[in-house]
Each structure stands twice: as C-alpha cells, then as structure tokens.
Amino acid sequence: MKPPPFDYHAPTSVREAVEVLAEVGAHGKVLAGGQSLIPLLNMRLAAPGHLVDINRVAGLGEIETDATGVRVGALARHAAVERSAAASLAQPLLGQALKQVAHSVIRNRGTVVGSLVHADPAAELPAVLALLGGSVRLASVSGEREVAAADFFTGPMESAIRTGELAVSAFFPAWDGGTAFVEVARRHGDYAMAGVAAAVRLDDDLRVTAARVACVSVGPAPVVVDITEACGNQSVASVDWGAVVAAVQERIEPEADIHATADYRRHLTGVLVERAVKAAADV
Amino acid sequence: MTTKLFGEPVRRREDARLISGQGRYLDDLGPGALAAAFVRSPHAHARITHIDVDAALEVDGLVAIYTWEDLPAGVCEPLPLLIPHPALTHGRTAYPLARDVVRHVGEPIVMVVAKDRYVAEDVCSLIEVGYEFLKPVVGIEEAVSGAHLVHEDVPGNVGAHLVQEVPSADGRSAAEAIEAAPHTLSFRLDIERSACTPLEGKGVYARWDADDQSLRVYSSTQTSTSVRMALAAKLGLPLPKVEVIAPDVGGGFGVKIVHPWPEEVLVPWAARLLNQEVKWTEDRREHFISSAHERAQVQHVRVGFDDEGRVLGLSVEILHDHGAYTPYGIIVPIITSTQLLGPYRIGAYRVEFSSIYTNTVQVTPYRGAGRPQGVFCMERTMDKIAQHLGRDRADVRAANFIQPDQFPYDQGMIFQDGRPLIYDSGDYPESLRKLKDLIGWDDFPAQREAARAEGRRLGIGLGCYVEGTGVGPYEGGHIQITSDGRVHVSTGLTSQGQGHETVFAQIAATELGVPIERVSVVTGDTRRFGYAVGTFASRAAVMSGNAIALACRKVREKALRVAADALEADPRDLEITDGVVHVVGSPSASIPLATVAVLSNPLRYAFDEEAKRATQFAGAASMDRPPVAEGEEPGLEGKDYYSPIRSTFASGMHAAIVETDPDTAEIRILRYAVVHDCGKMINPMLVEGQIHGGVAQGVGGALYEKMVYDEHGQLLNASFMDFLMPYATEIPHIETDHLETPSPLNPLGIKGAGEAGVIPVSAVIAAAIEDAEGLPIDRMPISPSDLYAIRRTAGN
Structure with a gap:
C-alpha cells in the first residue's frame, strides 16, 4: 500500500496550477483534500505520473455567500462549509448534507469541490448540487467556464471536466423553500x-x-x-x-x-x- | 496500608503509554531496516507456469528477489501443521512461497527485499507471473459436491471428518432418542465468514548478528516462544542463538497465534542471508487476503424434546469451510462440536463435522473460535423448541440447565485440549435470574405490545454459553526482587492489549505485599522467559496469573526465611506489608524487602553502600552453614509453573432488545445486557472492558461483517471501506452484571474472560430480530437488505 512513483508539483497560484496541468495533460491529477485520491494511489488503483497539489494556491479557500446562494472555493473543507453560519443560512441543504458526509476527520481534510469532481454517485454533495441546479467553475490556460450541474455529472466517477482544467469553485443557489x-x-x-x-x-x-x-x-x-x-x-x-x-x-x-x-x-x-x-x- | 489489589478495579497501567503514542509496535522498530514485500496470487486457483523478473532487476534500490526455488532445505518445506489430529486425515499446509499451485487469492509467490517498501512494491509490480488457470472451488456447497478439487490428492475436498456421540443415560443413541421423542424439529442454519481484523496487522523484523552468530526477531505474534522454536528448527540454528520478542501488539484475536507465517520464516532467513536488517509490515489488503478468516459453517440440526422443552436427543451435522489450508488443525470445528452443548444437559448427542477445503483464505481461530457457531446452533434450537411448544424461551433454557449441585459435570466428550469435557463449576439458574432482572425479561411483552400499537417493532432475545478457558499445557512465571526493592515479573506468553501489565502486577503486589508501583511486568520476551505456550483460548489470566502467584509464593517464603534470620524471629511470625517484612504485632522489628534482597545474595564485593551488608566481613552470616545453604539459591528470585488438569469453564448469558424499522428494515439495538461468570475477578474493570470489546466484535459479526467472495474466489471487500467493522456509533451501551463462581481447579479460583463477550451475540440478535419480526432468522450476519428480502419472501 505505497503509491507508485510520481512527479509532485506545488503551484501557488491558479495561473501556475493550470499551466502545470496543461503541460502534464492526461498524466496529471489534482490533489486537494486527498480523501479519495490518496487511498487510490496507495492501493495502486490510480497511477498518475504527476500530482498537482493545489493546497498552496492562494484564494481557493473562500466561502462567499449572498442572497443568490453560496460559492465554495476549491480548498474549502467540508468542515468549514458545515460550520459556516452564513452558508447554512443562505442554503441550509449544504449543512444538512454535510453532516452525513463520512466522519469529522474526513470532513476536516476533504473538500466540497473535490467531492463534486470525484463524482461518486453515492456521495451527498453531487446530489445537492444537482438538486439545486448549481454549477462548477472550471479554469484552464484558456480561461474559465461555468458548467451546470445537469451537464457536469456524466457518469459514475465521471464529470465534464477536461484535461488541463482545474475546478476552482462551485455555486450552490439559494432556494426559497424547505x-x-x-x-x-x-x-x-x-x-x-x-x-x-x-x-x-x-x-x-x-x-x-x-x-x-x-x-x-x-x-x-x-x-x-x-x-x-x-x-x-x-x-x-x-x-x-x-x-x-x-x-x-x-x-x-x-x-x-x-x-x-x-x-x-x-x-x-x-x-x-x-x-x-x-x-x-x-x- | 493494604497492598491487597486482587479483585480491585485498578486502572490499566499500560494505557498512558499506549494512548499517547509511546507504544512500540512492530513497524516502530528498525526504521533503517530493508523492507520486504510480496508478489501474491491474484487468482484463487492456478498453476504457476513461469516467473519473469527481468523487468524488475533494473529498479534502483532493489536488494533481492526470492522464489520458492531459492529457498534452502528447511525453509522450502511446507509450513507446519501445528495441531495434528487422527481425524484430520488430509491435513495440508502451504509452502512459504508457492511452489507450483496457488490455492487462494493472496498466496505469496515472490519475496522482494529493497531499500524501502515503496521500492519493494514498485519491484513487485514489475514481476510477471504466468498462470494456468484451475477451477476455483468457492462456497461450502460447491466444495462438498467434489466436482473440482482444491488439493488434487484430497477427494471430495474433505480434510477431516469426525463423529462424536454421547448416548443418553439409558443408553439410547441420539437418533433413537430423537425418534422416540414426543416432538421433533429439523432445520438448517448458516453462519458466514468473518475475521479477526486486528488494527495492527502482522509484522516481522529480524536482525542477524554475524559476530555473535545469533538472530533476534521481533514479531507481532501471540506466541514468541513457539515462533522461536519454529525458527531455530527451520533455519538450523541452536535455540540459545535465537531470541524472539513480541513488542506492543495492536490486537490479535487469534490470527497471530498461527505461526510461523510465511513471512515469519522468510524475513529472518533473508536477514541472515543478506546480513542486513529486514522488516515486513503487513498492509490491510494483505491482511484480508493472506492471513486467516473464520466462522463459515452450515449446520443441519435434528432435535427431539418433551413437553417441557427438555432436549432428549440432538443431532448436528456441520460443514465447516476451512479455506485452502489447515495449519491450525481442526480446533475450530472441534470447539463448535463440544461447546455447542452450553449450560445444558442433553439427553443424547451426536455431532458430525466435515472440514471442507475451498479456494479461499485459510480458517484458523478467531476470538470465540468456533463457539459463536455452536452457540448459534444451540440457542436457535432452544428458541425453536420454545416457539413450537408455545413456551417462554427462558423457561425452556431453565428446563435444560445443569444444576449447581451437579458439578463437576461430565459432558462425555473430548475437548480441544484432548482432555475430558468436564465443567468445573457454575450457577446457570442464578445467571439467568440475574439476566432476566437486568433486561426486564418478564416486563418486555407489555413493552413490545405498547410499541406495536405505535407502529414500532421491538423484539427481545437471549443466549447462553459456556466457554472452556485456560487450556493447558502450562505457563510459567518468574519473579525477581532486586536490591532496590523492585519486583520484576516475567511470563512467556504475549500481550495484545488485554491489560496483562496491570493484572499480573495486581497478583504479584497482592501475593508479595508490595506497592504495585514497584512491580514491573514483561511478557512475550524469550530473553526473559523461554518456556511458554501462548496467548489464546482465554488462558493468559488463568495460566500465567496462577503461575505468577505460585512463583510469588516461593519468593515470599524465601524472603521470610532470610528476614527471619536477620530479625532473629520465626518466619511464621512475619508478614510483608507495603514492601516491608515485619514481625506481626511488633512493627518496629522490621526489614525492607530491598534489604532482604541484598542479604539473600552473599557477596564478596561491595559495589555500593547497600551491598556492604552482604559481604563476608559484615558479620551477618552464620558460621554454622555455607553462605548459600543446601537447597537454596542466591538472590530473591523464584520461578514456578501452572499446569492444569483440564480447562476451567466460564459461562455467561446475554440478552438484547432490538428495534426493526418497518419501512427501511434497519436494525437497531436498543439495549444489550450481559451476565458474566469468570470465577474470581482479578480486576472487574478489565473484565468489563473485555466484555465490551467482545460484544462489539459480536455485533460486528451479527449485523455488519462478512467476507464476500465471488464465484472466482475474489474477495470483494478486502478493505475497511467495504468490510464493515462497526464503529463506536454502531455499538450499544452494554449493561453488565457479574457472578463469581470460583474455579476449584486453580489456586486463584479464576476462569478466562477474553473471548466471552463475542460468543452469543449472533444468537441473541437473531432471536431478538425474530421476536420483533415474527419471521425465522436462520442465517447470520443479517443486513437491512437481507431483512427486507426475508420480509418479501414471507409476503410481509
């Protein structure tokens, strides 16, 4: 249970991150919370040649809330979103779902956006995003695009994310009901x-x-x-x-x-x- | 001040170390050692056609690659069959590295040694093994059909077949007694596979000392002395040149009593060959696919009984899935067959088992070791009898109990230690009374009806067991009191977290009259104690506990003799309190044990102030006898052994109240109650801890854990993501009550407690679900999906 060899990259900006991802192409894999990726590596079920660790990228940990909904940055941990009173007020379903995501030690490291990108059909957050009609913002060297949830989840563990793209945030719209x-x-x-x-x-x-x-x-x-x-x-x-x-x-x-x-x-x-x-x- | 600590809830002395990261587990040792990793079979049954290592040879950091052909005589032989039995006519064990055929996924084929585990695994991934596929035999039904064979030379896949028959008092066979009984029932029961899954897997770390031509091995084992003997034999080394030490061990539950494991032989062999330290730490996947499992059985039961529910005749046929090999013999089905009888007097009993090979991981004892299956069989039988007669389930059990005045009670069978199955003591009616009080058995029907009126389904169940504990042949204890007044206790058996450092110190402190703070305990280190058997069968407290007490009594006697000389008193007038020997009724006439230790060892040389008192001109010695009198030895030291005539039988009864969700079929344990009798308790808090842990494992076995093999022999859930070991959140609060029926077989009157908690849980939960649902539950474990399917089949 040790990962095969890989090259490790630790970019500090989104720009740098997407440049690395463009360069390594299909051999690259983004590491954020690592709660799914690291076990896959250790069990040698995944063997990416390049690991792009975005944990040092500035500005990705934000949780922005307004009347229209909650925008969660790619490094916002489950626990941070779960504990955000503003996020719970703007979209209570986030907190209701996050309580049921694994255990607190996993929520302390795992990220909301990472869970969306992992696209496990058994996971809570993809269902929340899909129910609310939210979206995921993807960055690449050629700019940003916003993909609607309905188009984002394409199959089990499969999403619309393309080679060279980095999911930088996700938007969970507000809902004026229960x-x-x-x-x-x-x-x-x-x-x-x-x-x-x-x-x-x-x-x-x-x-x-x-x-x-x-x-x-x-x-x-x-x-x-x-x-x-x-x-x-x-x-x-x-x-x-x-x-x-x-x-x-x-x-x-x-x-x-x-x-x-x-x-x-x-x-x-x-x-x-x-x-x-x-x-x-x-x- | 009293030093009588036997029976007191002394807090565990090892915990501060273990819970603050100070434990020294196998992988904490030898950080600079080379690492071993193994290429393991991805197929359940195949012939190896070739092994190609060429691509692997270029990897930087590779040290060595070994296949079976590289192994010398001794090492290359099949691993030992540890417990032979005449009925095990076709016992088979694996080679340490597969020789030609692999018989389960996970069997080791190639050993790689490299500078670290990362490199070793990289090398493994580059080694190519060619296979010719053979038909995998999976599942008991397929195996007994005999259509395909796990071992070419084992017809019908039957490794062992054993029939034991105990006629009734009037000489009837079970078949005759059942035939003549007013009521009869026949049914089939199923228990699925589970496993010990200790949090720390296995591991071995070996150092060869070329200067001394000696080997030191650390192993995460339940028996360091026996690993030592096996290694000396396998490697052709003189026994005094081999040391084996069990460091802190993160759980065993049975799997680590099996030895030597392939890695336990190969790692020391390679360390010696390479003249470098080598270590192997098992990872979780390896543990799932290459250690051992247990539990899986199919049972066909026929029972005849009278109007009171008394069992007149019982016949059980057991098909025991033994996996691919039988290194631990047929201990598990023997225990099922014998302990099935529980606290009951059965008219006539016949039990027959066949031990069946399958292309799956081998089966060896897991906490409970065949008893959960036996108890499941007997307790489901009791419930079915009660249901058939419309009688209370507790009353049917009571009608069958052995009575307190019937001990010693001979069940007429041979137990796992090869000795008669004779229960030494117990009080089953009193246990049942306590259990019914604790759970509120008599009030429950009203509760069930009230819940039913609210649309809720509640059910109650109970189960009884008797557990043979403290099996022989022996254990020993060694006590040394040094001139600083410290008491050093050692015993050869090993610890896996049970609390031996605490309970053995309690025994020594009580026997010697010293503060527990002065007592230190060492277990499982062959440098300190060479003769031992191991930690299994709930035997450590009974075996080593009594041996330590006997050794302490020897040392105490000697201390009193030496002190009597110094105090010019009669030894019979002396007692030891708080580490000081004094004349009864005359506290000023006293001498500390530390000084007694000095005086016990006549010296020529004074190396410190204390030592001066024992030198030749100090004037303390009598001129009428030699400094070391005949029959005496220098030093305040003693050793003794405890070897029981036969096992001592603990017992207990559990009850549970469960709720099943009428819509989702979720199963929730609302209450869990345990009445437990392990004779005199050394430390009631630790007994409760053992029970809690056992019940937790039992809940795992009842509701969560099973090994799922597909038809190809692939284990589908070889990780903690899919093998559902319960968390604390799944375990109910456990209410306990105790009964202390001392064992007459040993000086301390104690019985084992280690496995007890796990034994009846599946039976109890099945009974409670059955009560809630009104549907028969004959297969465990059970999941919500299973319960939903049972409801659908019943048209509910």
Whole structure:
C-alpha cells in the first residue's frame, strides 16, 4: 500500500496550477483534500505520473455567500462549509448534507469541490448540487467556464471536466423553500445505500407548489426528479405518496452490490422520498 | 496500608503509554531496516507456469528477489501443521512461497527485499507471473459436491471428518432418542465468514548478528516462544542463538497465534542471508487476503424434546469451510462440536463435522473460535423448541440447565485440549435470574405490545454459553526482587492489549505485599522467559496469573526465611506489608524487602553502600552453614509453573432488545445486557472492558461483517471501506452484571474472560430480530437488505 512513483508539483497560484496541468495533460491529477485520491494511489488503483497539489494556491479557500446562494472555493473543507453560519443560512441543504458526509476527520481534510469532481454517485454533495441546479467553475490556460450541474455529472466517477482544467469553485443557489437530506447507510458515515435530497415550496395554504428530489446510489449520477405534478397541488398530509414514489422509482436505476440488492435500494429510495419531502415541508 | 489489589478495579497501567503514542509496535522498530514485500496470487486457483523478473532487476534500490526455488532445505518445506489430529486425515499446509499451485487469492509467490517498501512494491509490480488457470472451488456447497478439487490428492475436498456421540443415560443413541421423542424439529442454519481484523496487522523484523552468530526477531505474534522454536528448527540454528520478542501488539484475536507465517520464516532467513536488517509490515489488503478468516459453517440440526422443552436427543451435522489450508488443525470445528452443548444437559448427542477445503483464505481461530457457531446452533434450537411448544424461551433454557449441585459435570466428550469435557463449576439458574432482572425479561411483552400499537417493532432475545478457558499445557512465571526493592515479573506468553501489565502486577503486589508501583511486568520476551505456550483460548489470566502467584509464593517464603534470620524471629511470625517484612504485632522489628534482597545474595564485593551488608566481613552470616545453604539459591528470585488438569469453564448469558424499522428494515439495538461468570475477578474493570470489546466484535459479526467472495474466489471487500467493522456509533451501551463462581481447579479460583463477550451475540440478535419480526432468522450476519428480502419472501 505505497503509491507508485510520481512527479509532485506545488503551484501557488491558479495561473501556475493550470499551466502545470496543461503541460502534464492526461498524466496529471489534482490533489486537494486527498480523501479519495490518496487511498487510490496507495492501493495502486490510480497511477498518475504527476500530482498537482493545489493546497498552496492562494484564494481557493473562500466561502462567499449572498442572497443568490453560496460559492465554495476549491480548498474549502467540508468542515468549514458545515460550520459556516452564513452558508447554512443562505442554503441550509449544504449543512444538512454535510453532516452525513463520512466522519469529522474526513470532513476536516476533504473538500466540497473535490467531492463534486470525484463524482461518486453515492456521495451527498453531487446530489445537492444537482438538486439545486448549481454549477462548477472550471479554469484552464484558456480561461474559465461555468458548467451546470445537469451537464457536469456524466457518469459514475465521471464529470465534464477536461484535461488541463482545474475546478476552482462551485455555486450552490439559494432556494426559497424547505430542504432536507435523508439517507440510510450501513454504518454511521458510510456511503448511503440510498439517500434523497429534497427541495419543497409550499403556498400559504401549505399546498405543495414545487418539489423535487435528488437520489443517490441509484444511478450512474445523481437522479433528479421533479415531483411537483405527482404531489398534485395537495397539502403534504394529503399527497398520494404511492404516486410520488412511483414517479421517482420509474426514473432510478439501482444496482446490486455487496451491501444491498437493487430491489432493496429501489424500495428504500421510495421510503426516503416520502421522509425527505415531509422533512423539507416541515421547515 | 493494604497492598491487597486482587479483585480491585485498578486502572490499566499500560494505557498512558499506549494512548499517547509511546507504544512500540512492530513497524516502530528498525526504521533503517530493508523492507520486504510480496508478489501474491491474484487468482484463487492456478498453476504457476513461469516467473519473469527481468523487468524488475533494473529498479534502483532493489536488494533481492526470492522464489520458492531459492529457498534452502528447511525453509522450502511446507509450513507446519501445528495441531495434528487422527481425524484430520488430509491435513495440508502451504509452502512459504508457492511452489507450483496457488490455492487462494493472496498466496505469496515472490519475496522482494529493497531499500524501502515503496521500492519493494514498485519491484513487485514489475514481476510477471504466468498462470494456468484451475477451477476455483468457492462456497461450502460447491466444495462438498467434489466436482473440482482444491488439493488434487484430497477427494471430495474433505480434510477431516469426525463423529462424536454421547448416548443418553439409558443408553439410547441420539437418533433413537430423537425418534422416540414426543416432538421433533429439523432445520438448517448458516453462519458466514468473518475475521479477526486486528488494527495492527502482522509484522516481522529480524536482525542477524554475524559476530555473535545469533538472530533476534521481533514479531507481532501471540506466541514468541513457539515462533522461536519454529525458527531455530527451520533455519538450523541452536535455540540459545535465537531470541524472539513480541513488542506492543495492536490486537490479535487469534490470527497471530498461527505461526510461523510465511513471512515469519522468510524475513529472518533473508536477514541472515543478506546480513542486513529486514522488516515486513503487513498492509490491510494483505491482511484480508493472506492471513486467516473464520466462522463459515452450515449446520443441519435434528432435535427431539418433551413437553417441557427438555432436549432428549440432538443431532448436528456441520460443514465447516476451512479455506485452502489447515495449519491450525481442526480446533475450530472441534470447539463448535463440544461447546455447542452450553449450560445444558442433553439427553443424547451426536455431532458430525466435515472440514471442507475451498479456494479461499485459510480458517484458523478467531476470538470465540468456533463457539459463536455452536452457540448459534444451540440457542436457535432452544428458541425453536420454545416457539413450537408455545413456551417462554427462558423457561425452556431453565428446563435444560445443569444444576449447581451437579458439578463437576461430565459432558462425555473430548475437548480441544484432548482432555475430558468436564465443567468445573457454575450457577446457570442464578445467571439467568440475574439476566432476566437486568433486561426486564418478564416486563418486555407489555413493552413490545405498547410499541406495536405505535407502529414500532421491538423484539427481545437471549443466549447462553459456556466457554472452556485456560487450556493447558502450562505457563510459567518468574519473579525477581532486586536490591532496590523492585519486583520484576516475567511470563512467556504475549500481550495484545488485554491489560496483562496491570493484572499480573495486581497478583504479584497482592501475593508479595508490595506497592504495585514497584512491580514491573514483561511478557512475550524469550530473553526473559523461554518456556511458554501462548496467548489464546482465554488462558493468559488463568495460566500465567496462577503461575505468577505460585512463583510469588516461593519468593515470599524465601524472603521470610532470610528476614527471619536477620530479625532473629520465626518466619511464621512475619508478614510483608507495603514492601516491608515485619514481625506481626511488633512493627518496629522490621526489614525492607530491598534489604532482604541484598542479604539473600552473599557477596564478596561491595559495589555500593547497600551491598556492604552482604559481604563476608559484615558479620551477618552464620558460621554454622555455607553462605548459600543446601537447597537454596542466591538472590530473591523464584520461578514456578501452572499446569492444569483440564480447562476451567466460564459461562455467561446475554440478552438484547432490538428495534426493526418497518419501512427501511434497519436494525437497531436498543439495549444489550450481559451476565458474566469468570470465577474470581482479578480486576472487574478489565473484565468489563473485555466484555465490551467482545460484544462489539459480536455485533460486528451479527449485523455488519462478512467476507464476500465471488464465484472466482475474489474477495470483494478486502478493505475497511467495504468490510464493515462497526464503529463506536454502531455499538450499544452494554449493561453488565457479574457472578463469581470460583474455579476449584486453580489456586486463584479464576476462569478466562477474553473471548466471552463475542460468543452469543449472533444468537441473541437473531432471536431478538425474530421476536420483533415474527419471521425465522436462520442465517447470520443479517443486513437491512437481507431483512427486507426475508420480509418479501414471507409476503410481509
């Protein structure tokens, strides 16, 4: 469990970082929190020729908040975002999801943007970004581009990020309604067997006017389903949950692994959709 | 002031060191040593066609590459079969490096020595091994079909087959007793694979001293003395030229009693050959795929019983998955077969097991060592009887208990130590009474109904076990009191975190009447104590604890003799308190043990002020006898051994209340209660600690941990990401109560406590889930996904 040899780069600016990435091309890998990359290296499941450590790059640790949402820099640790009162106020779903990301020691090192770039369909943050319709900002020697979540997650562990690009921040839009994140994991802090993030808006009569969910671990990428119609403009107490669950279950593609059958994940997602929407409506 | 510390909750003396980073584990030693790494088979069953090292030879920092063909006589032989048994007709062990066929993923093929582990692993990745694939045999069903063989010369993949039969008092066989019983049941039970997974893997560090022609080996082992003897034999070295030391060891749980491991032979061999220090530290993946697993069994049960639930006849057929090799013999299925009987009087009993080879990691004892499977079998049987009769599950057990006045109780079988399975003492009805009180057994049905009315599912379960502990053949203890008044205790068996530095010091302090601060304890160092067996089978406290007590008594007697001379008193009038020998009732007539130690060693030369008192003109010696009297030895020192007639039998009962989520099928343990009887407790706090750790491992085995092999023999979860060792967050608060039924077999009246906590947990949790769900739970571990599938199958 020792990594194969690699060249180590420690740029101090975004400019320098993207220049190195341009130079090393497909052989380069960016190191931020290292919570996924370092185990992959040690188990020799990844063998990049060049490691570009961005931890010394200035200006990437920012968490910027305004009425429109939260912009999280590439070096902002999970723990910093979780503890940011301003971020929680602007977008409570971030804190609700981050509580369930692994354990505190991992959250102290791991980064929000790193989790998005890793694009694990079982992870919480890609689902949050996808649910909220957020975006990721990518820098390269030829400039910056902003990629919408819907286009960013292209498959399991696959994103729209191109060779030579560095994800410098992600934007989580605000939502003028309630949110919740519920999941069931084997052990505390494990990747969820199924999990659902929900964003719900109610009118003054407490009828559901907008609702959507993002499901984890049941497809190649977070599965976002708009269930506004399925909720039938009813109050939460009167919603036909069978119809809502069916609307979601028809969109997901769970697979079996050693921890859960596909059947169970499908069932569990249904249970969690109802729980998440009810919790989100309670806010 | 009292120095009577036996039985007191003395805080662990080793913890300050261990929890502040001061521990010296294997990988902390020899920072400059060369590193070894291994090319291991990626295939479960294959013939090696060629090994090409050419591409690897250019790597900077490479020192040596070894394959089986490089190994000399002795080293190249198959590893020892440690515990032969007549029923193990087809025992097989591995070569230290594969000779021609590999039989599980992870089997070592090539050893690489390099300047550091990074380079060694780089070299491994460049070595090419050619394979001719053979059909992998995975899973008990496939193995017993015998369609494909793990070992060409082992027909049907059956390594061992053993039948033990104990007729009823009226001479009926189990089959006859079951046939004649008013009620009978037959069913199948399954337990899946798990493993010890100590936080520190194995590791070996060897230094060859060319000037002295001697070898020093540090190994993360549970038996340094036996590793020493194995190495001397394998390497052809005189025993006095080999030293083996177990440094701080980060857990063992059984896997480190197996020895010598391939690396344990190869690393010292290479160190001597290269005349350089060599170290190998096992990584987590290596530990998963190349150490040892346990637990997997299929059990077919037939039981006959009367209207009260008394078992008249019990017949159990066990298929035991033994993995690819049998270095530790058939100890695990023997323990399952014998300890299955638990605290019960069974009318007639027949047990038959077949030990089956598969192309998976070998199976050797893991904490509990076959007992969790046996207890699962017996306790599920008790629950099924209760259900069949509509009787209370605790009452059915009580109807079968051996009664307190029936000890010693002979179960009529042969135990794992080759000696009769005779229980020495116990009080099972009292344990059950305590357990029912602790968990609130009689009040639970009301609680369950109240929860049910709220849409919640609660269930309760219980399980009983008897554990043979303190197996022989022997352990020893050595005590030396030096002229500074310090007491040095050593014993040959090793420590893996149990708290031996504390409990052995408590025993010595109590026996000798000295403050515990003056007592130091050394374990597992062959330089200090050469004769020992090892740490396993919940035996350290019983074996070394008693040996140390006996050695202390010898030293105490001598101290009193020497002090009596100096004080001109009768030894019978002396006692030792707080490290000072004094005449009873006359505190001023006293002499410190430090001085007694000086006087016990007649000197010619005074090297300090104290020593002057023992020199030839000091005037202390009698002129009527030699300075060292006949039958005496110089020094305040003593050694003794404890060798029991047979094992002593601890017991316990656990109960749990679980809640299952009607929607998600999540399983939560709401309460967990333990009543435990390990005889006289040396330190109740450490006993509780052992129980907590054991229950935690048991919860792992019941709800989280299993080794998942695919049909190709690939272990799919060889990491802590996918092998779900529970965290503290998964472990319930554990409520405990104790019973102390002293063992009549040893001077201290103690029984072992190390493994106890783990033993009944799967049985208890299965029973509680069954109670909550109203569905039979016959396979463990169980996950929410499994429970969901069971509900679906039942149409729930």
